Amino acid sequence: MTISTTKKVLGVTAAAGLIVALAGCGQAPAEDPSATSTGGGAVEGFKPCMVSDAGGFDDKSFNQLGFEGLERASAALGVEPVTVQSDSESDFAPNLTNLVNQNCTTIITVGFALAAAAGESAAANPDINYVSIDDVVDTDFDGETDSPNIKPIVFDTAQAAFLAGYAAASYSETKKVGTFGGMNYPTVSIFMDGFAQGVEYWNEQKDDNVKVFGWDRDKQDGVFTGGFAANQDAINAAQGIVEQGVDVLLPVGGPIYQSAASVIRDSGRDIALIGVDADVYETDPTVADLLLTSIRKLIDVGVEDAVMSAGKGEFDATPFVGTLENEGVGLAPFHDFEDKVSADLQGELDTITEGIVSGSITVESYLAG
Template sequence: MVTDLGGIDDRSFNATSWHGLELARDELGVEIAYLESQQQADYAANITQFIDQGYDMIITVGFLLGDDTKTFAEQNPDVKFAIVDFAYDPPLDNVLGLTFAIDEATFLAGYLSAGMTQSGKVGTFGGIEIPPVVQFMVGYEAGVNYYNEQHGTNVEVLGMDFFVGNFESTDDGRRAGEDLIAEGADIIMPVAGPVGLGTAAAVMDNPGTMLIGVDTDW
Protein backbone atom coordinates (compact mmCIF):
# COMPACT_ATOMS: atom_id res chain seq x y z
CA MET A 1 0.00 0.00 0.00
CA VAL A 2 1.23 3.48 -0.89
CA THR A 3 -0.12 6.14 1.46
CA ASP A 4 -1.19 9.63 0.67
CA LEU A 5 0.28 12.48 2.71
CA GLY A 6 -0.56 12.46 6.41
CA GLY A 7 1.05 9.19 7.43
CA ILE A 8 -0.24 5.75 8.27
CA ASP A 9 -1.91 6.99 11.47
CA ASP A 10 -3.82 9.88 9.89
CA ARG A 11 -7.20 8.79 11.33
CA SER A 12 -8.47 8.93 7.79
CA PHE A 13 -8.12 6.92 4.59
CA ASN A 14 -4.51 5.86 5.18
CA ALA A 15 -5.36 4.41 8.59
CA THR A 16 -8.55 2.66 7.53
CA SER A 17 -6.93 1.22 4.40
CA TRP A 18 -4.03 -0.18 6.40
CA HIS A 19 -6.43 -1.63 8.97
CA GLY A 20 -8.17 -3.45 6.14
CA LEU A 21 -4.86 -4.91 4.99
CA GLU A 22 -4.07 -6.01 8.53
CA LEU A 23 -7.37 -7.90 8.57
CA ALA A 24 -6.47 -9.48 5.23
CA ARG A 25 -3.13 -10.58 6.65
CA ASP A 26 -4.69 -12.07 9.77
CA GLU A 27 -7.66 -13.73 8.08
CA LEU A 28 -6.30 -14.62 4.64
CA GLY A 29 -2.57 -14.94 5.24
CA VAL A 30 -1.51 -12.40 2.62
CA GLU A 31 1.80 -10.59 2.85
CA ILE A 32 1.34 -6.85 3.37
CA ALA A 33 3.57 -3.78 3.45
CA TYR A 34 3.22 -0.04 3.18
CA LEU A 35 5.32 2.90 2.08
CA GLU A 36 4.54 6.35 3.46
CA SER A 37 4.54 9.30 1.09
CA GLN A 38 6.04 12.42 2.66
CA GLN A 39 5.45 14.53 -0.45
CA GLN A 40 3.67 14.10 -3.76
CA ALA A 41 6.97 13.40 -5.49
CA ASP A 42 7.16 10.14 -3.48
CA TYR A 43 4.11 8.57 -5.11
CA ALA A 44 5.81 7.33 -8.27
CA ALA A 45 8.92 6.16 -6.42
CA ASN A 46 6.89 4.22 -3.88
CA ILE A 47 4.76 2.52 -6.54
CA THR A 48 7.92 1.67 -8.49
CA GLN A 49 9.51 0.13 -5.40
CA PHE A 50 6.60 -2.23 -4.87
CA ILE A 51 6.56 -3.23 -8.56
CA ASP A 52 10.31 -3.91 -8.45
CA GLN A 53 9.82 -6.04 -5.32
CA GLY A 54 7.32 -8.24 -7.13
CA TYR A 55 4.07 -7.29 -5.41
CA ASP A 56 1.15 -8.26 -7.64
CA MET A 57 -1.46 -6.08 -5.90
CA ILE A 58 -0.79 -2.44 -5.05
CA ILE A 59 -3.27 -0.21 -3.25
CA THR A 60 -2.87 3.55 -3.50
CA VAL A 61 -4.71 5.86 -1.15
CA GLY A 62 -6.40 9.04 -2.27
CA PHE A 63 -7.21 11.04 -5.39
CA LEU A 64 -3.77 12.68 -5.42
CA LEU A 65 -2.30 9.34 -6.50
CA GLY A 66 -4.73 9.08 -9.42
CA ASP A 67 -2.34 10.11 -12.19
CA ASP A 68 0.60 8.00 -11.02
CA THR A 69 -1.61 4.97 -10.39
CA LYS A 70 -3.00 5.20 -13.92
CA THR A 71 0.47 5.58 -15.43
CA PHE A 72 1.93 2.56 -13.68
CA ALA A 73 -1.18 0.44 -14.18
CA GLU A 74 -1.00 1.01 -17.93
CA GLN A 75 2.72 0.22 -17.95
CA ASN A 76 2.28 -2.93 -15.85
CA PRO A 77 -0.85 -4.76 -17.04
CA ASP A 78 0.04 -7.90 -15.05
CA VAL A 79 -0.06 -6.00 -11.74
CA LYS A 80 -3.42 -5.38 -10.10
CA PHE A 81 -4.10 -2.00 -8.52
CA ALA A 82 -6.80 -0.50 -6.33
CA ILE A 83 -7.15 3.16 -5.47
CA VAL A 84 -9.09 4.50 -2.50
CA ASP A 85 -11.56 7.36 -3.01
CA PHE A 86 -11.02 7.60 -6.75
CA ALA A 87 -12.21 5.89 -9.93
CA TYR A 88 -11.45 6.15 -13.63
CA ASP A 89 -13.86 6.84 -16.47
CA PRO A 90 -13.52 4.82 -18.57
CA PRO A 91 -12.29 2.19 -16.10
CA LEU A 92 -8.91 0.49 -16.42
CA ASP A 93 -8.82 -3.30 -16.72
CA ASN A 94 -6.35 -3.81 -13.86
CA VAL A 95 -7.49 -1.05 -11.49
CA LEU A 96 -10.36 -1.15 -9.01
CA GLY A 97 -11.62 2.27 -7.95
CA LEU A 98 -12.89 2.17 -4.36
CA THR A 99 -15.55 4.85 -3.97
CA PHE A 100 -18.62 5.31 -1.78
CA ALA A 101 -21.86 7.26 -2.16
CA ILE A 102 -20.88 9.51 0.72
CA ASP A 103 -23.41 12.19 -0.17
CA GLU A 104 -26.14 9.79 0.94
CA ALA A 105 -24.56 9.47 4.39
CA THR A 106 -23.89 13.18 4.77
CA PHE A 107 -27.46 13.94 3.67
CA LEU A 108 -28.57 12.15 6.83
CA ALA A 109 -25.98 14.05 8.87
CA GLY A 110 -27.30 17.33 7.48
CA TYR A 111 -30.90 16.42 8.23
CA LEU A 112 -29.95 15.48 11.80
CA SER A 113 -27.92 18.67 12.24
CA ALA A 114 -30.83 20.82 11.10
CA GLY A 115 -33.04 19.13 13.65
CA MET A 116 -30.56 19.58 16.50
CA THR A 117 -29.14 23.07 15.98
CA GLN A 118 -30.09 25.65 18.56
CA SER A 119 -28.66 28.64 16.70
CA GLY A 120 -30.25 27.91 13.33
CA LYS A 121 -26.80 27.77 11.75
CA VAL A 122 -24.60 24.78 10.98
CA GLY A 123 -21.22 24.74 9.30
CA THR A 124 -18.95 22.72 7.08
CA PHE A 125 -15.68 23.24 5.24
CA GLY A 126 -13.35 21.23 3.04
CA GLY A 127 -9.68 20.43 2.87
CA ILE A 128 -9.06 20.85 -0.87
CA GLU A 129 -11.77 21.72 -3.40
CA ILE A 130 -11.97 18.41 -5.23
CA PRO A 131 -15.03 16.34 -6.25
CA PRO A 132 -14.87 13.78 -3.39
CA VAL A 133 -14.74 16.56 -0.78
CA VAL A 134 -17.44 18.64 -2.44
CA GLN A 135 -19.61 15.50 -2.58
CA PHE A 136 -19.52 15.29 1.24
CA MET A 137 -20.49 18.94 1.59
CA VAL A 138 -23.23 18.97 -1.04
CA GLY A 139 -24.89 15.97 0.58
CA TYR A 140 -24.76 17.70 3.96
CA GLU A 141 -26.33 20.87 2.57
CA ALA A 142 -29.02 18.86 0.79
CA GLY A 143 -29.94 17.17 4.07
CA VAL A 144 -30.31 20.53 5.80
CA ASN A 145 -32.39 21.88 2.94
CA TYR A 146 -34.66 18.86 3.00
CA TYR A 147 -35.22 19.29 6.73
CA ASN A 148 -36.14 22.92 6.10
CA GLU A 149 -38.63 21.88 3.41
CA GLN A 150 -40.23 19.27 5.63
CA HIS A 151 -40.44 21.35 8.81
CA GLY A 152 -40.82 24.93 7.62
CA THR A 153 -37.51 25.95 9.18
CA ASN A 154 -34.71 28.10 7.80
CA VAL A 155 -31.52 26.48 9.08
CA GLU A 156 -28.51 28.02 7.33
CA VAL A 157 -25.41 26.14 6.16
CA LEU A 158 -22.18 28.14 6.53
CA GLY A 159 -18.87 27.36 4.84
CA MET A 160 -19.96 25.76 1.58
CA ASP A 161 -17.25 27.71 -0.27
CA PHE A 162 -14.66 27.37 2.52
CA PHE A 163 -11.57 25.23 1.81
CA VAL A 164 -8.39 25.37 3.90
CA GLY A 165 -6.18 24.05 1.09
CA ASN A 166 -4.75 20.93 2.73
CA PHE A 167 -5.52 17.74 4.64
CA GLU A 168 -2.80 17.97 7.29
CA SER A 169 -2.85 21.20 9.33
CA THR A 170 -4.77 20.91 12.59
CA ASP A 171 -4.02 24.61 13.15
CA ASP A 172 -6.01 25.40 10.01
CA GLY A 173 -8.77 23.16 11.30
CA ARG A 174 -8.93 24.99 14.60
CA ARG A 175 -9.06 28.38 12.88
CA ALA A 176 -11.78 27.20 10.52
CA GLY A 177 -13.81 25.90 13.45
CA GLU A 178 -13.36 29.10 15.42
CA ASP A 179 -14.43 31.18 12.42
CA LEU A 180 -17.59 29.13 11.90
CA ILE A 181 -18.43 29.25 15.60
CA ALA A 182 -17.94 33.02 15.58
CA GLU A 183 -20.45 33.21 12.71
CA GLY A 184 -22.99 31.33 14.80
CA ALA A 185 -22.63 27.69 13.76
CA ASP A 186 -23.23 25.31 16.65
CA ILE A 187 -22.72 22.09 14.65
CA ILE A 188 -19.73 21.68 12.30
CA MET A 189 -18.81 18.93 9.85
CA PRO A 190 -15.20 19.33 8.65
CA VAL A 191 -14.36 17.41 5.48
CA ALA A 192 -10.60 17.56 5.65
CA GLY A 193 -9.26 14.37 7.21
CA PRO A 194 -6.88 15.04 10.13
CA VAL A 195 -7.48 18.80 9.78
CA GLY A 196 -10.79 18.12 11.49
CA LEU A 197 -8.98 17.20 14.71
CA GLY A 198 -8.15 20.88 15.06
CA THR A 199 -11.81 21.72 14.58
CA ALA A 200 -12.66 19.20 17.28
CA ALA A 201 -10.35 21.07 19.65
CA ALA A 202 -12.16 24.33 18.87
CA VAL A 203 -15.51 22.67 19.51
CA MET A 204 -14.31 21.32 22.85
CA ASP A 205 -13.30 24.85 23.84
CA ASN A 206 -16.79 26.15 23.04
CA PRO A 207 -19.50 24.46 25.12
CA GLY A 208 -22.77 24.13 23.28
CA THR A 209 -21.17 23.34 19.93
CA MET A 210 -20.94 19.89 18.36
CA LEU A 211 -18.88 18.23 15.65
CA ILE A 212 -19.58 15.54 13.06
CA GLY A 213 -16.41 13.68 12.13
CA VAL A 214 -15.65 12.00 8.81
CA ASP A 215 -13.66 9.02 7.52
CA THR A 216 -13.02 7.31 10.89
CA ASP A 217 -14.45 7.18 14.39
CA TRP A 218 -12.29 9.61 16.34
Protein backbone atom coordinates (compact mmCIF):
# COMPACT_ATOMS: atom_id res chain seq x y z
CA MET A 1 0.00 0.00 0.00
CA THR A 2 1.28 3.48 -0.77
CA ILE A 3 0.11 6.91 0.28
CA SER A 4 0.50 9.72 -2.18
CA THR A 5 2.76 12.61 -1.28
CA THR A 6 -0.19 15.00 -1.63
CA LYS A 7 -2.29 13.06 0.84
CA LYS A 8 0.52 12.86 3.37
CA VAL A 9 1.25 16.59 3.17
CA LEU A 10 -2.41 17.59 3.47
CA GLY A 11 -2.99 15.14 6.28
CA VAL A 12 -0.07 16.22 8.39
CA THR A 13 -0.84 19.90 7.81
CA ALA A 14 -4.38 19.40 9.00
CA ALA A 15 -3.14 17.43 11.97
CA ALA A 16 -0.79 20.22 12.99
CA GLY A 17 -3.69 22.66 13.02
CA LEU A 18 -5.94 20.26 14.87
CA ILE A 19 -3.86 19.46 17.95
CA VAL A 20 -4.95 22.29 20.18
CA ALA A 21 -4.37 21.08 23.73
CA LEU A 22 -2.78 18.44 25.86
CA ALA A 23 -4.97 16.04 27.74
CA GLY A 24 -5.59 17.35 31.23
CA CYS A 25 -5.17 20.97 30.18
CA GLY A 26 -8.83 21.33 29.27
CA GLN A 27 -11.67 20.73 31.66
CA ALA A 28 -13.21 17.28 31.40
CA PRO A 29 -16.92 17.07 30.57
CA ALA A 30 -19.14 16.87 33.60
CA GLU A 31 -20.19 13.38 34.57
CA ASP A 32 -23.71 12.45 33.57
CA PRO A 33 -25.70 12.69 36.83
CA SER A 34 -28.13 10.06 35.58
CA ALA A 35 -25.37 7.50 35.03
CA THR A 36 -25.39 4.54 37.38
CA SER A 37 -22.08 3.15 38.61
CA THR A 38 -21.26 -0.54 38.69
CA GLY A 39 -19.55 -2.15 41.66
CA GLY A 40 -16.16 -1.59 40.05
CA GLY A 41 -16.72 2.10 39.46
CA ALA A 42 -17.82 2.08 35.82
CA VAL A 43 -21.13 3.50 34.67
CA GLU A 44 -23.83 0.93 33.99
CA GLY A 45 -23.38 -0.82 30.64
CA PHE A 46 -19.83 0.42 30.05
CA LYS A 47 -18.04 -1.93 27.67
CA PRO A 48 -14.54 -0.99 26.42
CA CYS A 49 -13.28 -2.62 23.23
CA MET A 50 -10.16 -2.48 21.07
CA VAL A 51 -9.19 -3.38 17.52
CA SER A 52 -5.51 -3.89 16.69
CA ASP A 53 -3.52 -2.88 13.67
CA ALA A 54 -1.75 -5.64 11.74
CA GLY A 55 0.89 -7.17 13.97
CA GLY A 56 -1.39 -8.29 16.75
CA PHE A 57 -1.54 -7.64 20.48
CA ASP A 58 1.70 -9.52 21.18
CA ASP A 59 3.88 -7.38 18.90
CA LYS A 60 5.92 -6.12 21.90
CA SER A 61 5.27 -2.66 20.52
CA PHE A 62 2.34 -0.27 20.01
CA ASN A 63 -0.47 -2.84 19.77
CA GLN A 64 0.72 -4.54 22.95
CA LEU A 65 1.05 -1.22 24.79
CA GLY A 66 -2.51 -0.29 23.85
CA PHE A 67 -3.75 -3.67 25.03
CA GLU A 68 -1.93 -3.34 28.36
CA GLY A 69 -3.49 0.09 28.97
CA LEU A 70 -6.95 -1.32 28.20
CA GLU A 71 -6.41 -4.26 30.52
CA ARG A 72 -5.30 -2.06 33.44
CA ALA A 73 -8.22 0.33 33.10
CA SER A 74 -10.74 -2.48 32.68
CA ALA A 75 -9.44 -4.23 35.80
CA ALA A 76 -9.66 -1.02 37.81
CA LEU A 77 -13.22 -0.41 36.59
CA GLY A 78 -14.31 -4.00 37.14
CA VAL A 79 -15.35 -4.64 33.53
CA GLU A 80 -14.39 -7.20 30.90
CA PRO A 81 -12.90 -5.69 27.73
CA VAL A 82 -13.38 -7.08 24.23
CA THR A 83 -10.49 -7.19 21.75
CA VAL A 84 -10.33 -8.16 18.10
CA GLN A 85 -7.13 -8.58 16.13
CA SER A 86 -6.51 -7.39 12.58
CA ASP A 87 -4.21 -9.43 10.38
CA SER A 88 -4.51 -7.07 7.40
CA GLU A 89 -6.18 -3.81 6.39
CA SER A 90 -9.15 -5.72 4.99
CA ASP A 91 -10.00 -6.69 8.59
CA PHE A 92 -10.37 -3.12 9.89
CA ALA A 93 -13.95 -2.32 8.87
CA PRO A 94 -15.38 -5.79 9.64
CA ASN A 95 -13.66 -5.79 13.04
CA LEU A 96 -15.16 -2.42 13.91
CA THR A 97 -18.60 -3.61 12.81
CA ASN A 98 -18.11 -6.67 15.00
CA LEU A 99 -17.43 -4.48 18.04
CA VAL A 100 -20.40 -2.24 17.33
CA ASN A 101 -22.61 -5.33 17.12
CA GLN A 102 -21.26 -6.47 20.49
CA ASN A 103 -22.64 -3.25 22.03
CA CYS A 104 -19.26 -1.74 22.83
CA THR A 105 -19.58 1.72 24.35
CA THR A 106 -15.95 2.81 23.83
CA ILE A 107 -13.87 1.52 20.92
CA ILE A 108 -10.09 2.06 20.77
CA THR A 109 -8.40 1.77 17.38
CA VAL A 110 -4.64 1.19 17.51
CA GLY A 111 -2.63 2.72 14.70
CA PHE A 112 -2.60 5.29 11.93
CA ALA A 113 -3.77 2.77 9.35
CA LEU A 114 -7.15 2.42 11.09
CA ALA A 115 -8.04 6.10 10.77
CA ALA A 116 -10.31 5.91 7.75
CA ALA A 117 -12.25 2.91 9.04
CA ALA A 118 -12.50 4.48 12.50
CA GLY A 119 -13.84 7.72 11.03
CA GLU A 120 -16.54 5.90 9.08
CA SER A 121 -17.55 3.79 12.06
CA ALA A 122 -17.66 6.78 14.42
CA ALA A 123 -19.80 8.80 12.02
CA ALA A 124 -22.26 5.92 11.69
CA ASN A 125 -22.40 5.37 15.47
CA PRO A 126 -22.49 8.77 17.19
CA ASP A 127 -23.52 7.26 20.54
CA ILE A 128 -20.30 5.24 20.78
CA ASN A 129 -17.07 6.84 22.03
CA TYR A 130 -13.96 6.23 19.91
CA VAL A 131 -10.32 6.60 20.91
CA SER A 132 -7.88 6.82 18.00
CA ILE A 133 -4.26 5.96 18.74
CA ASP A 134 -1.70 7.63 16.48
CA ASP A 135 -4.12 9.55 14.26
CA VAL A 136 -6.38 12.58 14.57
CA VAL A 137 -8.93 11.05 12.13
CA ASP A 138 -9.18 14.09 9.90
CA THR A 139 -9.80 12.22 6.65
CA ASP A 140 -11.19 15.23 4.78
CA PHE A 141 -8.25 17.42 5.87
CA ASP A 142 -10.36 20.31 7.14
CA GLY A 143 -8.41 20.74 10.37
CA GLU A 144 -11.01 19.08 12.58
CA THR A 145 -11.50 15.52 13.81
CA ASP A 146 -14.16 13.91 11.62
CA SER A 147 -16.64 13.29 14.45
CA PRO A 148 -17.07 14.78 17.95
CA ASN A 149 -17.14 11.28 19.46
CA ILE A 150 -13.47 10.60 18.56
CA LYS A 151 -10.60 11.30 20.95
CA PRO A 152 -7.19 11.36 19.22
CA ILE A 153 -4.14 10.25 21.18
CA VAL A 154 -0.97 11.11 19.26
CA PHE A 155 2.71 11.48 20.10
CA ASP A 156 5.36 13.95 18.97
CA THR A 157 7.96 11.20 18.92
CA ALA A 158 10.30 13.37 16.85
CA GLN A 159 11.34 14.97 20.15
CA ALA A 160 12.42 11.69 21.74
CA ALA A 161 13.87 10.45 18.44
CA PHE A 162 15.99 13.63 18.33
CA LEU A 163 17.58 12.52 21.61
CA ALA A 164 18.10 9.01 20.20
CA GLY A 165 19.77 10.41 17.08
CA TYR A 166 22.12 12.49 19.18
CA ALA A 167 22.93 9.46 21.35
CA ALA A 168 23.48 7.29 18.27
CA ALA A 169 25.89 9.82 16.77
CA SER A 170 27.75 10.04 20.06
CA TYR A 171 28.06 6.26 20.27
CA SER A 172 28.95 5.58 16.64
CA GLU A 173 32.57 4.79 15.85
CA THR A 174 32.05 4.27 12.12
CA LYS A 175 30.34 7.68 11.83
CA LYS A 176 27.48 5.89 10.09
CA VAL A 177 24.04 5.24 11.57
CA GLY A 178 20.92 3.92 9.88
CA THR A 179 17.16 3.65 10.00
CA PHE A 180 14.36 2.01 8.06
CA GLY A 181 10.61 1.77 8.49
CA GLY A 182 7.56 -0.32 7.77
CA MET A 183 5.61 2.14 5.63
CA ASN A 184 5.98 5.87 5.02
CA TYR A 185 3.16 6.88 7.33
CA PRO A 186 3.65 10.11 9.31
CA THR A 187 3.65 8.09 12.55
CA VAL A 188 6.57 6.05 11.22
CA SER A 189 8.60 8.73 9.46
CA ILE A 190 8.32 11.05 12.48
CA PHE A 191 10.75 8.70 14.29
CA MET A 192 13.13 8.58 11.34
CA ASP A 193 13.11 12.32 10.74
CA GLY A 194 13.53 13.18 14.41
CA PHE A 195 16.42 10.70 14.58
CA ALA A 196 18.11 12.40 11.61
CA GLN A 197 17.60 15.83 13.19
CA GLY A 198 19.33 14.60 16.35
CA VAL A 199 22.30 13.41 14.30
CA GLU A 200 22.43 16.79 12.55
CA TYR A 201 22.43 18.55 15.92
CA TRP A 202 25.33 16.37 17.10
CA ASN A 203 27.28 17.25 13.97
CA GLU A 204 26.62 20.97 14.52
CA GLN A 205 27.59 20.88 18.17
CA LYS A 206 30.64 18.66 17.78
CA ASP A 207 31.80 19.72 14.32
CA ASP A 208 31.42 16.09 13.26
CA ASN A 209 30.16 14.34 10.13
CA VAL A 210 28.05 11.35 11.20
CA LYS A 211 25.93 10.18 8.26
CA VAL A 212 22.39 8.79 8.31
CA PHE A 213 21.48 5.96 5.94
CA GLY A 214 17.89 5.02 5.18
CA TRP A 215 16.25 8.43 5.48
CA ASP A 216 16.49 11.60 3.36
CA ARG A 217 15.25 14.69 5.17
CA ASP A 218 15.00 16.78 2.03
CA LYS A 219 12.89 14.20 0.20
CA GLN A 220 11.09 13.04 3.35
CA ASP A 221 11.51 9.50 2.11
CA GLY A 222 13.71 6.53 2.81
CA VAL A 223 13.94 2.76 3.11
CA PHE A 224 10.65 0.99 3.84
CA THR A 225 9.68 -2.66 3.93
CA GLY A 226 6.11 -2.14 2.69
CA GLY A 227 4.54 -3.60 5.84
CA PHE A 228 5.00 -4.27 9.54
CA ALA A 229 5.83 -7.95 9.62
CA ALA A 230 9.15 -9.45 10.66
CA ASN A 231 9.66 -11.11 7.29
CA GLN A 232 12.13 -11.38 4.43
CA ASP A 233 11.34 -7.84 3.26
CA ALA A 234 12.34 -6.53 6.68
CA ILE A 235 15.50 -8.66 6.63
CA ASN A 236 16.40 -7.31 3.20
CA ALA A 237 15.87 -3.72 4.31
CA ALA A 238 17.98 -4.19 7.42
CA GLN A 239 20.68 -5.98 5.43
CA GLY A 240 20.88 -3.13 2.94
CA ILE A 241 21.41 -0.59 5.71
CA VAL A 242 23.92 -2.74 7.61
CA GLU A 243 25.97 -3.20 4.45
CA GLN A 244 26.55 0.57 4.41
CA GLY A 245 28.76 0.13 7.47
CA VAL A 246 26.45 1.52 10.14
CA ASP A 247 27.01 0.63 13.77
CA VAL A 248 23.64 1.88 15.07
CA LEU A 249 20.32 0.81 13.54
CA LEU A 250 16.81 2.17 14.18
CA PRO A 251 13.99 0.03 12.73
CA VAL A 252 10.55 1.69 12.99
CA GLY A 253 7.45 -0.45 12.65
CA GLY A 254 6.45 -2.93 15.31
CA PRO A 255 7.97 -6.41 14.92
CA ILE A 256 10.39 -5.46 12.12
CA TYR A 257 13.01 -4.83 14.82
CA GLN A 258 13.20 -8.62 15.21
CA SER A 259 14.39 -8.92 11.61
CA ALA A 260 16.92 -6.17 12.23
CA ALA A 261 18.20 -8.03 15.29
CA SER A 262 18.71 -11.22 13.28
CA VAL A 263 20.65 -9.32 10.62
CA ILE A 264 22.82 -7.70 13.28
CA ARG A 265 23.64 -11.07 14.86
CA ASP A 266 24.41 -12.63 11.48
CA SER A 267 26.72 -9.73 10.58
CA GLY A 268 29.19 -10.63 13.32
CA ARG A 269 29.72 -6.90 13.92
CA ASP A 270 29.07 -4.72 16.96
CA ILE A 271 25.91 -2.93 15.85
CA ALA A 272 23.60 -1.33 18.40
CA LEU A 273 19.84 -1.54 17.99
CA ILE A 274 17.35 1.19 18.94
CA GLY A 275 13.80 0.16 19.85
CA VAL A 276 10.59 2.13 19.40
CA ASP A 277 7.29 2.62 21.23
CA ALA A 278 8.01 0.47 24.31
CA ASP A 279 11.26 0.03 26.22
CA VAL A 280 12.10 -3.04 24.14
CA TYR A 281 14.79 -4.05 26.65
CA GLU A 282 11.93 -4.85 29.02
CA THR A 283 9.34 -6.17 26.54
CA ASP A 284 11.68 -8.45 24.58
CA PRO A 285 14.68 -9.75 26.56
CA THR A 286 15.83 -11.77 23.51
CA VAL A 287 17.28 -8.58 21.99
CA ALA A 288 18.21 -6.82 25.25
CA ASP A 289 21.95 -7.23 24.71
CA LEU A 290 21.71 -5.33 21.41
CA LEU A 291 19.74 -2.32 22.63
CA LEU A 292 21.40 1.05 22.97
CA THR A 293 18.06 2.54 24.04
CA SER A 294 14.42 2.80 22.93
CA ILE A 295 12.28 5.73 21.81
CA ARG A 296 9.21 5.47 24.00
CA LYS A 297 5.67 6.72 23.58
CA LEU A 298 3.34 5.98 26.45
CA ILE A 299 0.43 4.52 24.52
CA ASP A 300 -0.56 2.36 27.48
CA VAL A 301 -0.87 5.38 29.77
CA GLY A 302 -2.90 7.32 27.20
CA VAL A 303 -5.28 4.41 26.65
CA GLU A 304 -5.65 3.73 30.36
CA ASP A 305 -6.51 7.36 31.06
CA ALA A 306 -9.04 7.57 28.20
CA VAL A 307 -10.77 4.32 29.20
CA MET A 308 -10.90 5.29 32.87
CA SER A 309 -12.52 8.62 31.98
CA ALA A 310 -15.03 7.02 29.62
CA GLY A 311 -15.80 4.32 32.18
CA LYS A 312 -16.71 6.97 34.74
CA GLY A 313 -18.98 8.77 32.28
CA GLU A 314 -16.42 11.54 31.70
CA PHE A 315 -15.31 10.86 28.12
CA ASP A 316 -13.33 13.84 26.82
CA ALA A 317 -12.65 14.10 23.10
CA THR A 318 -9.95 16.75 23.55
CA PRO A 319 -6.87 15.58 21.59
CA PHE A 320 -3.85 14.46 23.59
CA VAL A 321 -0.36 14.91 22.17
CA GLY A 322 2.52 13.31 24.04
CA THR A 323 5.69 15.40 24.32
CA LEU A 324 8.89 15.48 26.34
CA GLU A 325 7.33 18.16 28.51
CA ASN A 326 4.37 16.04 29.61
CA GLU A 327 6.47 12.84 29.49
CA GLY A 328 4.18 11.31 26.87
CA VAL A 329 7.37 10.48 24.94
CA GLY A 330 10.89 9.87 26.14
CA LEU A 331 14.11 7.94 25.87
CA ALA A 332 14.53 4.64 27.70
CA PRO A 333 17.63 4.01 29.86
CA PHE A 334 20.81 2.74 28.22
CA HIS A 335 20.62 -0.42 30.34
CA ASP A 336 23.51 -2.73 29.30
CA PHE A 337 25.08 0.09 27.28
CA GLU A 338 25.39 2.38 30.32
CA ASP A 339 29.14 1.75 30.50
CA LYS A 340 29.58 1.88 26.73
CA VAL A 341 28.31 5.40 26.08
CA SER A 342 30.19 8.60 26.85
CA ALA A 343 30.19 9.61 30.51
CA ASP A 344 28.98 13.05 29.40
CA LEU A 345 26.15 11.81 27.20
CA GLN A 346 23.30 11.70 29.73
CA GLY A 347 24.07 15.21 30.93
CA GLU A 348 24.08 16.46 27.35
CA LEU A 349 20.75 14.74 26.68
CA ASP A 350 19.26 16.34 29.80
CA THR A 351 20.37 19.75 28.58
CA ILE A 352 18.94 19.09 25.11
CA THR A 353 15.65 17.97 26.66
CA GLU A 354 15.45 21.24 28.55
CA GLY A 355 16.14 23.11 25.33
CA ILE A 356 13.40 21.27 23.44
CA VAL A 357 10.89 21.87 26.23
CA SER A 358 11.77 25.57 26.46
CA GLY A 359 11.72 25.99 22.70
CA SER A 360 15.34 27.07 22.40
CA ILE A 361 16.00 23.88 20.39
CA THR A 362 13.58 23.33 17.52
CA VAL A 363 12.48 19.83 16.53
CA GLU A 364 10.47 19.75 13.32
CA SER A 365 7.48 17.43 13.02
CA TYR A 366 3.94 17.43 11.71
CA LEU A 367 2.75 17.70 15.33
CA ALA A 368 4.98 20.60 16.31
CA GLY A 369 2.96 23.56 17.55
